[in-house]
Every structure is written in C-alpha cells, then in structure tokens.
Amino acid sequence: MDTTIIIGLINNSALLMTLVIVYEISYIIPVQWRQFTPVINGLLIGIIGLGIMLLHFQLTDGIFFDTRSILISVTALTYGTIPALVASVILMIYRLILGGAGAVMGISVILSSALAGILWRKFILKNHSKYRWLNIYLFGIVVHIIMLACTFTLPWPVSYEVFQAISLPVLLIYPIGTVLLSLLLLRQKERNESLIQISEAEERYKSLFNNSLAVMLLIDPEDGTILDANPAAAKFYDWSIDTIKSMHISQINTLSPEDVKVEMNKSATEKRNHFFFRHRKACGDIVDVEVYSGPIRLDGKVVIYSIVHDISQRIAANNALLESEQRFRLLVESAPEAIFIQTEGRFSFANQYAYQLFGTESPDQLIGSSVMDRFDPEFHATVESRMYTLNIEKRPLLPTEEVFLKMDGTPVDVDVTAVPIHYDGKDGALVFARDITDRKRLEHSKNEIQAQLRQQQKLEAIGTLAGGVAHEINNPINGIMNYAQLILDQNERNSEEENQYAKEIINETERIAVIVKNLLQFSRQEKQSHSYASIYDIINQTISLINTVVKKDQITLDVQLDENLPDIKCRSQQIQQVLMNLLTNARDALNEKYKDYDEDKIIRVRCSLYHSEGRRWLKITVEDHGNGIPEELLDKVFEPFFSTKPKEIGTGLGLSISFGIVKDHHGKITIDTKKGCYTKFILDLPVDNGWTLE
Numbered sequence: 001m002d003t004t005i006i007i008g009l010i011n012n013s014a015l016l017m018t019l020v021i022v023y024e025i026s027y028i029i030p031v032q033w034r035q036f037t038p039v040i041n042g043l044l045i046g047i048i049g050l051g052i053m054l055l056h057f058q059l060t061d062g063i064f065f066d067t068r069s070i071l072i073s074v075t076a077l078t079y080g081t082i083p084a085l086v087a088s089v090i091l092m093i094y095r096l097i098l099g100g101a102g103a104v105m106g107i108s109v110i111l112s113s114a115l116a117g118i119l120w121r122k123f124i125l126k127n128h129s130k131y132r133w134l135n136i137y138l139f140g141i142v143v144h145i146i147m148l149a150c151t152f153t154l155p156w157p158v159s160y161e162v163f164q165a166i167s168l169p170v171l172l173i174y175p176i177g178t179v180l181l182s183l184l185l186l187r188q189k190e191r192n193e194s195l196i197q198i199s200e201a202e203e204r205y206k207s208l209f210n211n212s213l214a215v216m217l218l219i220d221p222e223d224g225t226i227l228d229a230n231p232a233a234a235k236f237y238d239w240s241i242d243t244i245k246s247m248h249i250s251q252i253n254t255l256s257p258e259d260v261k262v263e264m265n266k267s268a269t270e271k272r273n274h275f276f277f278r279h280r281k282a283c284g285d286i287v288d289v290e291v292y293s294g295p296i297r298l299d300g301k302v303v304i305y306s307i308v309h310d311i312s313q314r315i316a317a318n319n320a321l322l323e324s325e326q327r328f329r330l331l332v333e334s335a336p337e338a339i340f341i342q343t344e345g346r347f348s349f350a351n352q353y354a355y356q357l358f359g360t361e362s363p364d365q366l367i368g369s370s371v372m373d374r375f376d377p378e379f380h381a382t383v384e385s386r387m388y389t390l391n392i393e394k395r396p397l398l399p400t401e402e403v404f405l406k407m408d409g410t411p412v413d414v415d416v417t418a419v420p421i422h423y424d425g426k427d428g429a430l431v432f433a434r435d436i437t438d439r440k441r442l443e444h445s446k447n448e449i450q451a452q453l454r455q456q457q458k459l460e461a462i463g464t465l466a467g468g469v470a471h472e473i474n475n476p477i478n479g480i481m482n483y484a485q486l487i488l489d490q491n492e493r494n495s496e497e498e499n500q501y502a503k504e505i506i507n508e509t510e511r512i513a514v515i516v517k518n519l520l521q522f523s524r525q526e527k528q529s530h531s532y533a534s535i536y537d538i539i540n541q542t543i544s545l546i547n548t549v550v551k552k553d554q555i556t557l558d559v560q561l562d563e564n565l566p567d568i569k570c571r572s573q574q575i576q577q578v579l580m581n582l583l584t585n586a587r588d589a590l591n592e593k594y595k596d597y598d599e600d601k602i603i604r605v606r607c608s609l610y611h612s613e614g615r616r617w618l619k620i621t622v623e624d625h626g627n628g629i630p631e632e633l634l635d636k637v638f639e640p641f642f643s644t645k646p647k648e649i650g651t652g653l654g655l656s657i658s659f660g661i662v663k664d665h666h667g668k669i670t671i672d673t674k675k676g677c678y679t680k681f682i683l684d685l686p687v688d689n690g691w692t693l694e
Helices: 003-026 031-054 068-078 081-098 103-123 132-153 156-211 231-237 241-245 257-268 312-333 352-358 377-391 437-489 496-524 535-552 572-593 654-664
Strands: 057-060 063-065 215-219 226-229 274-280 286-298 301-310 338-343 346-350 397-405 411-423 426-435 531-533 556-561 568-570 602-612 615-624 668-674 678-686
Touching: 031 068, 031 081, 057 156, 063 156, 068 081, 068 103, 068 132, 068 156, 081 103, 103 132, 132 156, 215 231, 226 241, 231 241, 231 301, 257 286, 257 301, 286 312, 338 352, 338 411, 346 352, 352 426, 377 397, 377 411, 377 426, 411 437, 437 496, 531 535, 531 572, 535 556, 535 572, 535 602, 535 615, 568 572, 572 602, 572 615, 572 654, 572 678, 654 668
Parallel strands: 556 602
Antiparallel strands: 057 063, 215 226, 215 301, 274 286, 286 301, 338 346, 338 426, 397 411, 411 426, 531 568, 602 615, 615 678, 668 678
C-alpha cells in the first residue's frame, strides 16, 4: 500500500471534519434566511470540497485522488439532496477546470457518490436502527466500489494501473471514514434537533404561560411557595408578579395551611388534578375558583402547575338556577291543580295534586304508565289526536273539558290545558288539569233549578189560562147538564132513545165538569187544610180506592211500608190525589203492555224514612214494569195537557197537578225509567215542610 495515499487521506480528514462546523452554522442562520439553509450548506460544503481537492494525492499526470467521494456521499446521506447537488456542481466545475486525463472519472465519482447518498438516505438508512453503523459501513463500501468502477473510464492500461494502486486503501479506509463522519454528523444533527425542540417547547411554554388569558401558577409542593405566575394571575389577583412569587399559596387559598398541604400532595402524586377552592384577592374579596393541577418537571425538580378559572359567576348562576328550580318545584308541588308532564305518551312527572287527582297510592303507580290508561276507551281517538298536536305539531291546546279515570276507574271531570315542551331529552307536553267535579255538580244543580223555574213559570202561565177557560166553560156546562136532566125527567113523554141521549149528555157534561174542576184546582192550587197525617192511612186509603180496579185488570199490588214511619205534615187529600194519579198511570202502562195476566204485571209501592240535609224525609216509590217512558219525552211529562194516552182516557193534567202539589209541599218528584223495561216514580216528601198548623 502506498503510504503517500494514507498521508493524503489524513490531510483530507481535517477538511472533512469542517462539515461539523457547517452543521453548526446552519443552526445559527437567522429565521428569515432559514428557507435558504440547504443552498447555503451546499455552498459551504462545496468550498470544503475545493479545499480537499487542493490537497489531493496525484497518482500520475492528470490523475489524482482525494476524499471528495466521502464528502459528497456523506453530504447526501446526512444533509439531503439540495446541499449535495449544490456541492457536487461546484466540485464538478472545479474538476473540469483542472482538466487532465482523469477529468471524466472525477466527475463520475462526484455524481455517483451524490446519487448513491440520496438513494440510500431515502430508501435504506434508518436513523434509529440499532445497527446503524453497519448500515452506513455497507453504504461506504457500495459508494467506493462504484468509485473504483469509475476508474475504468480511463484507458485500459491506465485504469488497470490506477485500480491496483488505490483499490485496497479505498476499500479499507474510505468506508471507515464514511462511517465515522456520518455517525458524527447524524449524532450532531439529532442533538441539535433535540435542542431545537427543547428550545421551541420552552418558547411555546413561555408564550403559553405569559400570553394565556387563564390564570397560571407554578408552586413548590414541598413548602407551597409560589415559584412563578403569569400576567393573567397578576391581573386576576391584583398583585404584581414579583409580589405573587414572594407569597405562599396559603396566603391566596382560604383553606388552612394543613389542608393546602394535603391538597398539594394529592396533586403532586397525580391522585387528583381537579379542585374547587375559594381564593383571596389583594382587595380582600373571596372568589370561587376551579383549579386544574398536575406535577411537571422543571429544571430537574417536580413542581405543581396550576390553571385557575374564576367560576364565581357560574356559581352565582348555578345558585340562582337552583333557587329558581326550588321555587318552581315549590310552586308546582303546592299548586292547587294537577300538573304533569307526558313524553312519548307516558307520565314522566307529576305533582302531589296530580297523584291525589288520579288516586294513586304511590308515584310508581303513575310515573311511566300510559296516559291513555287514564281516559275512558271511547275518548282514546280524541286524546290521540290531541297528543299528536302537542308532540308532533308542537302546538298548544286550548282549554278543554275532559274526563279522567282514577286508578280505581272512577271518572273525574277536569278542565285541561296543555303546551308542548322538551323534557329529559324527549318531546312531550306540560299538562294542567283542574278538577271541576264540584263545578259541574253546581252547574247541574243550577240547570235543574232553572228547569224547575221555567216549568213553574210555564205552569203558572198555563194555570192562569186554564182558570179563565174553566170559568167560561163552567156555566154553559151546568146549563147543558140541567137541560139534559129536564129531558130525562120527562120520562113518560120521551122515547127510550131520547132518554139514552139525555143520559149520554149528562155523562159527558159530568166528565167536562171534572176536567173543569181539575183546571180550577190546577190554576188555583187550592190550599186545603193541612195537619199531621199518617202516611200509612194515606197510602192504604188510596189503594183501597183502586184495589178493585187493578184486581179486575189482573194486576198484582205489592205494597211494602217500613215500620214506625212518622206522621207527615201535609194536605192528606192532595197527597192521596198524587198517589192515585201515579197508581192510575202505572195501571194504564201495565194494561198497555200486558193484555192478560203476567207474572211481571205488578205495581210495587214502597215507603221508607231517610235523613238528608238535617231533615227527615219520606221516600214513596211507585214502580211498574210497563213500556217505560222514552228519553225524549221525559222533559214533557209534567207539562199540562201533555199525555201519551188516547184523549178519551187521559186529560194530560194529572202529572202537572201532582208536580204542583208536591212542590207546594216542599218535596220533589223524580222519574227513573228504562224504555221497554220499567218506570219508577219517586216521591220525596219532608216530614216537616215548615208549614204553620192552622
């Protein structure tokens, strides 16, 4: 091996080491010139290459060697494509300037070294490989095998001579030089990049710490000393940063120093990183804060990094919301009407009044159950339509009267208003329901009173008319009756046919006289004498009058009177007249339904005592199993001259007169009937009607 080659390599190695300086220079280039760093590196490396080529080893005239192959290949491997290409261009130009027989070989070596380095960097080199040195050593062998191959660009005798002279030192020394220089540069690159990352991280930390609007503190977990504070902390606490850095965290935190120590230990050991504290400002104000803390390592020491958020407004808002919710809940729970929420057709919330309204023993009976279960099935279609309006169309419902069902099935009249809401993540409705059972009962009573008043006014008007008509008819009827009697008295001169006609005239005039008498009684409601009378006598005497007739019609009389019934203050003849009228109507109804005997051809008479409104009452019931009264006729049965009987049987005055008599006795007469089944007249009379006995 020629020692001059070794000496030349040693001389070149000093220049190769200047690549380290180039690497350092590239990291001190100003930021605004950083985009030109690859070109600048290429120029500097090119200059180093020129120095290497000046200290070359000349084998023969025009043929000389140096370490440019190591320089260019390592540049491509470590610096990248642009620096390698820039440096290669500089060296190739210089080699052309030098000329000589080896110019082509020299340029070939430069190009092949650059290309090999670029390809190896991109496809083969692994920066963090465990055997990276071996990878680079193989790279050095490949590069310099290519370099030796370039010698064959020379004429054959020369190329053979050159190959023999340089092959051994090139293959033994050049790859080692490539490994050493490459590892040195790569390590330098990694170290510098790590330093850059650390520097950038520190800059980012400083920027984040100093420019953040969030309050940040660095605290020593050993003694609670505040190591640093950002400007946001100074603004928040109204102390300067230097003042804060001279303070202990217990001077800010309102907890005792012992409790502060415990909380810092939790944060330092990473057992907890979220806290709620109360902090003290410079002015003495105490504010609620939310603190996120965690341990970080700074300058080789573990410190607590805390981010502080002022949540005093949020706490105040939450307290206000809580108070508002409490007021709302108190208002809802104490509301004098049922309030509930339905979502997806089910009860989701209900107040205490709603539980009472539905008669639930516990909330679990109602919450979660179907709303439809609380409506009568015949109203389900209407309710579903309303729920569609609320849940889907999102439109409120106008107040409507509905009927709820309690848990035991009892109906409840309610006035309902509902508005759509979004509750617990679901669409639904807020429903207000007011129990109007008492109101409906009062309205019904009012309607009954108004109906009775209208009936009374109608009767009074008709009574006035009837009285006038009766007086006008009475005298002519008496005259007709007298003339008919005179005709009948002339018996010897009359034929049998004439006598029969006279008798018929008398019978019809007597019938008219009875009608006139009833009209007068209806119009005047004659006030007969009144006294205490036995209800047993009144009923038994009335039955004795009609007993023969009903037996003839094959009607069974079933009379049951309770024992020890008290005497009643009344006009006994009028009460007897009412009972006679009711019994006669029952007889006519049975004869209409049953032509002959039937086991259901029965008139039942009942009388019992009961107490109501602090008074004693007698209830007299007359029941028949006839055809009943059609519902559309119930409002007319007490009207004067209204009758469903043929005109030769009824006058239509019986029930209207009976109604007046009972009303005059401060009682009431009601009807319970079912068409085709039965009719039951119920007569309620007070034992003491308040009359003063004469």
